[in-house]
Amino acid sequence: MNRGWRSVSVPIFYSFVPFLFSVWKIAVFATQEPRIASPAVQLRPFRQRSLIPSQADSLWKITAGVVRSLTWTDAGTPISLGLWTVGDVVGVALSRVTPYELECLTDVQVQAIPRSHWRSITDQLIDHAQESQQLLAILRQERIRDRILAFLQWLSYKFGRESANGRVIELKLSHRAIAEILGTSRVTVTRTLGQLEEEGLMQRTRDHWILSHDVLMP
Amino acid sequence: MNRGWRSVSVPIFYSFVPFLFSVWKIAVFATQEPRIASPAVQLRPFRQRSLIPSQADSLWKITAGVVRSLTWTDAGTPISLGLWTVGDVVGVALSRVTPYELECLTDVQVQAIPRSHWRSITDQLIDHAQESQQLLAILRQERIRDRILAFLQWLSYKFGRESANGRVIELKLSHRAIAEILGTSRVTVTRTLGQLEEEGLMQRTRDHWILSHDVLMP
Structure with a gap:
């Protein structure tokens, strides 16, 4: 037993x-995450004004800085496709627009996300789609003043922080850059920003623009 | 033993x-698909010209027909955010633009994709981002003629099929609808399409438009 x-x-x-x-x-x-092993996190630094190479089978997740994606008309006019910052993913695979360039507006750090891991960045893909749709709606504002105001509102949410006087926009863009993004002239941007300031809708200090609460979306 | x-x-x-x-x-x-059980596939039909309700926590996958997503300016002008067809996903969660409407351009059938299943539609999220970026690039073409041509090219790839004379665009849009999408007037669209036809770049039959191979992207 x-x-x-x-x-x-x-x-x-x-x-x-x-x-x-x-x-x-x-x-x-x-x-x-099932079946999705974490990619080896390798951060690549890029200096301000440099271009980030873009491959069809890889996306870049931004871990520091601000990037502008852009293409060009046949006549050589740059067309901005978006402004992207920490947490956003960028890459020609999300645009299928050619030529496609990624220009560093500040010093930037990115992490490559190979195609096999795109399932793990669903939220970022949704954010990318959202931002493009928001820019579409902004660009279609007929009056330039409305377009600039809508763009400043969008900037203030994407690159802003709350302050007593309104939302501080923490990204410094030149008038020329804004004109390029919105499809208008630098002169028009300068004039319109001046008007908005006179009307008390925005305030420009040496370092920042502050958008009045009056023009912010509820 | x-x-x-x-x-x-x-x-x-x-x-x-x-x-x-x-x-x-x-x-x-x-x-x-790990952890992602198949959603009960329930197809909802909508008639041409009706609106598909849009909820923040659900996307619609189109299984038949063509849908236009749009918003409105404060002045009441409609702004098209995209044209979508079989395989595409749509919903306010991908736009965060308000108001947001989904208008059926044909009879349509859709399947709801609840938030818990968005990981399973990575490819469609990428397609959505791509289309928005393509429309951005089209809208920023300065000359209306270039804008209309670029739009026709895009239509011919999204809604087209190859034929001996060029690509047949299988979606019939009114001049007014095109004007609304491209932010121009109906009169300008009518005149420009007439010019393109005279130049032999497109051909309009009773049922279809055919875009010449000469204007198609390589």
């Missing part, structure tokens, strides 16, 4: 091994 | 049960 007990105990013990393995497997699958 | 054999055989047999279970579990995890 004693002998019989021992001879049974061995298979019973081992019978738990695959079971425990399966429990471990389920626990791992339930808590981690 | 005979008795002993039988007493061991029972636990040995059962010891395989959890093992087989774990193998089955791994096989299922490896071949299926």
Whole structure:
């Protein structure tokens, strides 16, 4: 009987091994990203004004700085496709527009996201789609004044922080850059910004623009 | 001895049960979408010209027909945010633009994709981002003629099929609809399409427009 007990105990013990393995497997699958191992996080730095190379099978996730994506008309006019910052993903795979350039507006750091990991950045893909749709709506504002105001509002949410006087826009763009983004002339941007300031809708200090609460979206 | 054999055989047999279970579990995890059970596919039909309701926590995957997403300026001018067809996903969650409307240009059928399943539509999210970026680039073409040509090219790829004379655009849009999408007047669209036809760059039959191979992107 004693002998019989021992001879049974061995298979019973081992019978738990695959079971425990399966429990471990389920626990791992339930808590981690399934089938998506974390990519080796390798950050690549780029200096202000440099171009980030863009490949069809890789996206860049921005971990520091601000990037402008752009293309060119046949006549050589730059067309901005978006302004992107920490957390955003960029890359020609999200635009299929050619030529496609990624210009660093500040010093920038990015992380490559290979195609096999795109399932893990669903939120960023949604953000990218949202931003493009917002820019579409801004660009279609007929009056330039409305277009500039809508753009400043958008900037203040994307690159802004709350202050007593309104929202501080923490990204310094030149009038020329704004004109390029909105498809108008630098002169028009300068004049319109002057008007908005006179009307008290914005305030320009040496370092920042502050957008009055009056023009912010509810 | 005979008795002993039988007493061991029972636990040995059962010891395989959890093992087989774990193998089955791994096989299922490896071949299926992990953690993402298929949503109950329920198709909802909508008639031409009706509006598809849009909720923040659900996207619609189009399984038949053509949908236009749009918003409105404060002055009441409609702004098209995109034209979408079979395979595309739409919904205010991808735009964050308000108001946001989904207008059926044809009879349409859609399938709801709840937030918990958005990970399973990575490709469609990328397509959505791409289309918005393409429209941005088209809208920023300065000359209306270039804008209309670029739009026709885009239409011919999204809604077209190859023919001997060029690409047949299988979506019939009114001049007014094109004007609304491109931010120009109906009169300008009519005049420009007439010019393109005279120049032999497009051909308009009763049912279709055919875009000459000469103006198609390489």
